[in-house]
Amino acid sequence: MKSGIAEVLEVHEKGRRDTLIPILQEIQEKEGYLSEEAVVEVGKHLDIPSSRIYGVATFYNQFRFQPTGRYHIQVCRGTACHVLGSATVLEHLEKLLHIKAGQTTRDGLFSMEIVACIGACGLAPVINVNGEFHAQVDAEKVAAIMEEYRKREETL
Amino acid sequence: MDCTIEVNNKKIEAAKGELLIDVLSRNGIRVPTLCHMKNYLPSGSCRMCVVENLTSGRLITSCSYPVEEGMRIQTHSPRVVESRKTIVELLLSNHPDDCLYCVRNGKCTLQDFASEHNVVERRISGKKNDHHKDLSSASIVRDPDKCILCGRCVRVCEEVMNVSAIDYINRGSRSVIGTAFNKGLNISSCVNCGQCILVCPTGALSEKTHIPEVQMALNDKEKMVIVQYAPAVTVSIAEEFGLEPGADLNGLLNAALRKMGFDRVYDTSFSADLTIMEESAELIHRIQNNGVLPMITSCCPAWIKYAEEFAHDMLPNLSTCKSPQQMLGAVIKSHISEMEQKDPHQIYSVSIMPCVAKKFEAQRENMTHRGITDVDAVLSTRELVRMIRLYGIEIDKLEPETADSPLGVRSSAGKLFGNTGGVMEAAIRTAYYKLTGKDLVNFRIPEIRGFKGRKETRIRIGDLELGVAVVSGLRNAHLLLEEIRNGRNDIHFIEVMSCPGGCVAGGGQRVGCGESDILARMKTLYTIDDQETIKMSHKNPEIIELYREFLGEPLGHKSHELLHTSYIKRDVML
Ligand code: SF4
Ligand code: SF4
Ligand code: SF4
Ligand code: FES
Ligand code: FES
Numbered sequence: 001m002k003s004g005i006a007e008v009l010e011v012h013e014k015g016r017r018d019t020l021i022p023i024l025q026e027i028q029e030k031e032g033y034l035s036e037e038a039v040v041e042v043g044k045h046l047d048i049p050s051s052r053i054y055g056v057a058t059f060y061n062q063f064r065f066q067p068t069g070r071y072h073i074q075v076c077r078g079t080a081c082h083v084l085g086s087a088t089v090l091e092h093l094e095k096l097l098h099i100k101a102g103q104t105t106r107d108g109l110f111s112m113e114i115v116a117c118i119g120a121c122g123l124a125p126v127i128n129v130n131g132e133f134h135a136q137v138d139a140e141k142v143a144a145i146m147e148e149y150r151k152r153e154e155t156l
Numbered sequence: 157m158d159c160t161i162e163v164n165n166k167k168i169e170a171a172k173g174e175l176l177i178d179v180l181s182r183n184g185i186r187v188p189t190l191c192h193m194k195n196y197l198p199s200g201s202c203r204m205c206v207v208e209n210l211t212s213g214r215l216i217t218s219c220s221y222p223v224e225e226g227m228r229i230q231t232h233s234p235r236v237v238e239s240r241k242t243i244v245e246l247l248l249s250n251h252p253d254d255c256l257y258c259v260r261n262g263k264c265t266l267q268d269f270a271s272e273h274n275v276v277e278r279r280i281s282g283k284k285n286d287h288h289k290d291l292s293s294a295s296i297v298r299d300p301d302k303c304i305l306c307g308r309c310v311r312v313c314e315e316v317m318n319v320s321a322i323d324y325i326n327r328g329s330r331s332v333i334g335t336a337f338n339k340g341l342n343i344s345s346c347v348n349c350g351q352c353i354l355v356c357p358t359g360a361l362s363e364k365t366h367i368p369e370v371q372m373a374l375n376d377k378e379k380m381v382i383v384q385y386a387p388a389v390t391v392s393i394a395e396e397f398g399l400e401p402g403a404d405l406n407g408l409l410n411a412a413l414r415k416m417g418f419d420r421v422y423d424t425s426f427s428a429d430l431t432i433m434e435e436s437a438e439l440i441h442r443i444q445n446n447g448v449l450p451m452i453t454s455c456c457p458a459w460i461k462y463a464e465e466f467a468h469d470m471l472p473n474l475s476t477c478k479s480p481q482q483m484l485g486a487v488i489k490s491h492i493s494e495m496e497q498k499d500p501h502q503i504y505s506v507s508i509m510p511c512v513a514k515k516f517e518a519q520r521e522n523m524t525h526r527g528i529t530d531v532d533a534v535l536s537t538r539e540l541v542r543m544i545r546l547y548g549i550e551i552d553k554l555e556p557e558t559a560d561s562p563l564g565v566r567s568s569a570g571k572l573f574g575n576t577g578g579v580m581e582a583a584i585r586t587a588y589y590k591l592t593g594k595d596l597v598n599f600r601i602p603e604i605r606g607f608k609g610r611k612e613t614r615i616r617i618g619d620l621e622l623g624v625a626v627v628s629g630l631r632n633a634h635l636l637l638e639e640i641r642n643g644r645n646d647i648h649f650i651e652v653m654s655c656p657g658g659c660v661a662g663g664g665q666r667v668g669c670g671e672s673d674i675l676a677r678m679k680t681l682y683t684i685d686d687q688e689t690i691k692m693s694h695k696n697p698e699i700i701e702l703y704r705e706f707l708g709e710p711l712g713h714k715s716h717e718l719l720h721t722s723y724i725k726r727d728v729m730l
Contacts (some may be wrong), residue, residue, distance in 0.1 A: 036336075036729065039337070039729075040729055040730070043730060049320035049321075049336075050336035050337075050345075050729045050730060051321060051323040051334075051336045051344070051345075052320060052323050054323070054325060054334075054335075054336040054337055054338075055323035058325050058326045058327070059327045060327075
């Protein structure tokens with residue numbers, strides 16, 4: 001089976017450096033994240049050093065470099081959520097899980113991402129875990145929610 | 157000069173389109189800069205070089221602003237000075253503030269600017285940088301906490317070296333300079349040239365120091381500590397001691413090293429001669445036996461690593477000769493240990509190099525022979541100067557001494573190794589003799605001398621016409637290799653040095669050297685060549701003796717065992 005990386009590269013002309021961002025987006029779409037292999041292969045395809053690709057990719061918030069966890073948390077940092085304290089929510093989640101946005105916990109259970117308004121402003125501040133929305137969260141609530149997912153995992 | 161501008165109320169002539177900073181410096185006006193690099197396209201990112209444009213009322217970056225007819229400039233108005241001061245204060249706001257413990261203490265541009273701008277209290281305080289030091293490389297230490305993101309390292313690494321091991325990572329306040337995936341430099345494509353250290357304005361980049369190990373060895377009564385120094389070193393330290401830049405301190409250095417406690421003092425120029433004996437034999441062998449050509453020199457370990465990463469197709473072209481450092485190391489741990497009746501394990505072999513890639517080279521696996529390393533520690537020229545101070549030696553007050561024999565006599569050809577083109581010139585002299593039985597009358601080959609990044613010429617040796625090319629700066633090497641890949645076949649022998657100008661401008665040299673310092677060093681090496689009597693490696697009596705006593709003949713069995721090496725394909729994140 002061809003890897004997602006190869007499939008993406010196949011349809012993009014070699015050496016066309018202006019296609020870097022779309023290529024990275026498509027690979028992330030397919031693979032869920034940008035692996036070291038992906039960066040190296042894209043580099044070969046477009047003749048760009050991997051340090052440059054990594055630099056460009058980290059410039060944008062949209063790319064991740066670790067596979068997503070079993071529970072992928074989207075923390076909304078849109079305006080409504082911001083006004084109602086999403087910064088504190090994010091900070092607590094980071095402390096609780098010992099990861100930053102864009103990263104995945106060592107056990108592979110949780111990963112986190114910052115997103116712009118997810119259209120649930122009425123519920124602000126809101127987080128979305130694998131499609132389940134949690135409304136009006138605060139520090140305490142997110143702790144309970146994470147605990148909940150952990151338990152769910154143990155009983156599986 | 158086709159336009160006139162007014163600077164600090166005085167009319168000045170300039171050429172249209174010229175960068176303002178060049179006009180200012182020509183007229184003796186110094187503007188502080190951080191990101192600016194001479195002969196590079198301007199980046200204009202740090203804003204340290206701002207001046208006030210009275211015509212537009214704006215602060216403009218003089219390093220990136222082309223002059224315009226009639227423009228009126230103030231370079232040190234209160235507004236300008238205050239703006240520069242604020243930039244320095246902002247840079248200091250997250251800085252670790254441990255100057256006293258910093259390798260660049262006293263030699264740091266950030267410190268200088270803070271002091272020049274009278275920064276004596278903290279007006280802006282921010283969260284201190286808190287990154288990991290990268291100690292993974294054998295040659296380079298990166299301390300991102302001290303980085304002010306000027307980008308100079310990124311630019312040399314890409315534009316001069318064609319390596320691009322490092323780049324800007326992340327964005328905004330989280331920006332850092334790092335490798336792909338923020339991995340250690342050791343598994344990046346970094347070739348350890350150290351040119352990034354030379355351009356870094358702060359202590360964010362430095363060499364991996366070996367001073368403590370060397371001190372320990374010097375204090376160890378059981379150890380016989382032997383030192384060698386590279387050709388470029390003796391002409392690169394004078395200015396550190398208030399003497400004329402480029403002056404040759406060879407004799408004083410021998411004396412200083414003995415004062416520090418080194419038991420034997422050898423000159424790497426001797427093994428440069430040895431390299432020439434082996435390398436010219438190899439070249440002739442390849443030419444006469446339909447071997448792989450062009451042959452490419454192998455004395456520069458940064459170039460070797462580059463080829464192992466980026467030019468796998470050219471590995472068979474590399475000369476199998478070890479570099480002079482490693483050759484001398486190997487002779488010390490074999491022949492000299494025998495002569496001194498010492499177990500090689502009792503010998504601690506130190507080399508002093510204008511180079512930090514040599515630290516990497518010394519620990520390459522194939523530089524250890526039956527568990528014995530050729531070279532145990534490598535000091536850069538910068539570390540040498542620190543040690544001379546540490547031992548309280550006033551070098552200018554010493555009496556010159558000669559290096560120890562038998563590895564102490566050198567030809568001036570070996571000494572030329574410090575300059576780009578020097579290895580080539582030395583090799584041609586000896587190859588000429590070996591092929592014709594006569595010595596070159598015109599021993600100088602002016603076409604391959606001088607600072608230029610690419611030099612080529614053709615040399616007639618008997619009925620053979622040899623095409624030779626000399627490149628320094630790995631981008632220049634890359635461009636030449638591309639020509640060869642595309643079918644160019646008139647070149648038989650190539651010298652590659654990673655550092656632009658060769659080892660006189662090496663990554664282990666004093667930080668802050670100007671072009672004039674480097675040219676002075678080059679000139680001294682050529683003067684030595686003019687003045688000394690032994691001008692050819694094959695005429696070095698101790699080389700002749702070493703072959704008779706110990707090695708046999710060039711490319712012989714012993715040579716192969718001790719003086720030659722092999723290369724690997726390296727799989728790194730390119
Ligand atoms: S040592 Fe040379 S190759 Fe390595 S990062 Fe610095 S400039 Fe680049
Ligand atoms: S490491 Fe040094 S040269 Fe590189 S960006 Fe930082 S301060 Fe500038
Ligand atoms: S050119 Fe000389 S100083 Fe520079 S990396 Fe090569 S050997 Fe070292
Ligand atoms: S701002 Fe968070 S859902 Fe709209
Ligand atoms: S030196 Fe001009 S902007 Fe940095």
